[in-house]
Amino acid sequence: MAKAAKRLFICLDNVGYEVSLERLKIYVARPDAKAERTGYLRIIDESGEDYLYPSLRFVAADLPVSTRRAVLQAA
Numbered sequence: 001m002a003k004a005a006k007r008l009f010i011c012l013d014n015v016g017y018e019v020s021l022e023r024l025k026i027y028v029a030r031p032d033a034k035a036e037r038t039g040y041l042r043i044i045d046e047s048g049e050d051y052l053y054p055s056l057r058f059v060a061a062d063l064p065v066s067t068r069r070a071v072l073q074a075a
Helices: 033-037 065-074
Strands: 007-011 026-030 040-044 050-054 058-060
Touching: 007 065, 033 040
Parallel strands: none
Antiparallel strands: 007 026, 007 058, 026 040, 040 050
């Protein structure tokens, strides 16, 4: 079975989550179809763990391939 690609999202709103999320920072999201059906993303936050956050707080980061690779290597 193929490994699901990690996706990148930019945090637009961290109100109430100031310790866990930084506004305008790029985050890696782990695949979670059930969470996405209910309006959430599984984001690896500042703690290094993945937690569910409302998807409305993020926008997908559409980056060039070389930039995407660099971000994923740094994460």
